[in-house]
Amino acid sequence: MASPAYYESLLSSAKRLRISTPKPSLSNSIQCRALSQTATTQARQDRPTRSRRNSSQSSIKDDPLRMELRNIRLPKAVQATYLAPLKRTPTHGIPVCDLQMRSYSVRNLEIFADFCLRAAYYLNLPAKGPVPLPKITERWTVPKSNFVHKKSQENFERVTMRRLVQIQDGHPETVALWLAYIQKNRYYGVGLKANVFEHGGLEVGSEMDAEATKVKDAVDEKLKLLGGGPSMSRAHQRVNTMVHDEPFKAAYGAYSPMNQAESVPNAAERLVTVPLDPEVPEQMKEAARARRG
Amino acid sequence: MAQFRGKKLDLGCFVNIMNIRDHTKRKVFEQHEPERQALRYIIRNTSLPQRTRAQAQLELSQMHCYTRPTQIRNRCVMGAKGRGVFRDFRMARFQFRLNALAGNIPGVKKASW
Numbered sequence: 001m002a003s004p005a006y007y008e009s010l011l012s013s014a015k016r017l018r019i020s021t022p023k024p025s026l027s028n029s030i031q032c033r034a035l036s037q038t039a040t041t042q043a044r045q046d047r048p049t050r051s052r053r054n055s056s057q058s059s060i061k062d063d064p065l066r067m068e069l070r071n072i073r074l075p076k077a078v079q080a081t082y083l084a085p086l087k088r089t090p091t092h093g094i095p096v097c098d099l100q101m102r103s104y105s106v107r108n109l110e111i112f113a114d115f116c117l118r119a120a121y122y123l124n125l126p127a128k129g130p131v132p133l134p135k136i137t138e139r140w141t142v143p144k145s146n147f148v149h150k151k152s153q154e155n156f157e158r159v160t161m162r163r164l165v166q167i168q169d170g171h172p173e174t175v176a177l178w179l180a181y182i183q184k185n186r187y188y189g190v191g192l193k194a195n196v197f198e199h200g201g202l203e204v205g206s207e208m209d210a211e212a213t214k215v216k217d218a219v220d221e222k223l224k225l226l227g228g229g230p231s232m233s234r235a236h237q238r239v240n241t242m243v244h245d246e247p248f249k250a251a252y253g254a255y256s257p258m259n260q261a262e263s264v265p266n267a268a269e270r271l272v273t274v275p276l277d278p279e280v281p282e283q284m285k286e287a288a289r290a291r292r293g
Numbered sequence: 294m295a296q297f298r299g300k301k302l303d304l305g306c307f308v309n310i311m312n313i314r315d316h317t318k319r320k321v322f323e324q325h326e327p328e329r330q331a332l333r334y335i336i337r338n339t340s341l342p343q344r345t346r347a348q349a350q351l352e353l354s355q356m357h358c359y360t361r362p363t364q365i366r367n368r369c370v371m372g373a374k375g376r377g378v379f380r381d382f383r384m385a386r387f388q389f390r391l392n393a394l395a396g397n398i399p400g401v402k403k404a405s406w
Contacts, residue, residue: 138381145387155405156393156401156403
């Protein structure tokens, strides 16, 4: 069983291979998570070992400089990597970013979730999680043979594990930085999906209006360069009136039944028309004339 | 049809006339899709003159059959089989089984529950 790297001092990391460690007891393996490693390591080193390299070990042990180096505690940041990730406490609890990680292997997923939480801590982002989301299990059943024999089949499955890390009360820029950092240091076999929420003030409407006027001014400037301007808008109006003009509409069959068949040729001449009464108002007469073509 | 086919082989999967043909159809459809959609729009637009719409109908019906999306069929990338192809893996059932047992498909294992 390989002993964890932090049992050894900073200098003797190369010698780690030579020194055969005695069987670590249960108490030792529990203390892996404890901050004060030096004392226990010391105790273990002092214990008599039955290994053949006892003589060489004793020389190392007797070296006072090495002993002293062995007693130097690890840096706090390094110690922290052996402990559960630290978390900032959110002040308001407003979710800003939901990061979902997916993988087919739990180990990769756990490692990466841990990494994400640590990154969030050092960026001063309050993070929650990792929340284990329900697994997605897909199953397929296929016949074992390549041809017929449907009775003997085989089942296959793919289980997708998911973890959710939620960032709360983070500045959008910091969150973007965090996401970029995580993306840069992606871990193999882990997929990422982030939902980023942005919060605005209550004056969103007025802000959007201001933005719209700004955009309109910019577009108008561009349109002036096009040579359009008021003359173009006039042309636009003319086209509009033309399109809605009655004779024009009649010409392309807008008044025919079902709006699609062309009108009957020379329909105006073939209609039986009754002359209008003199008391019919002038406007109606006008309309009738227009309709006739 | 040979006139659509690429001069050089541009396929990375199992090569077979059926796979080449299907690949060609996909490419031709992709090329002509805007044209097809424009004609379809003209045909369905009731505010256009009947003549235009009839012309568009003719034009659409006279386009090459390779430009139709219905010509495309999912084929196995490992053996060009046309039936029993999983969309998730683009493989026919037997090739899927072989690859899954060999561990070539990430995450897919033998299931027992």
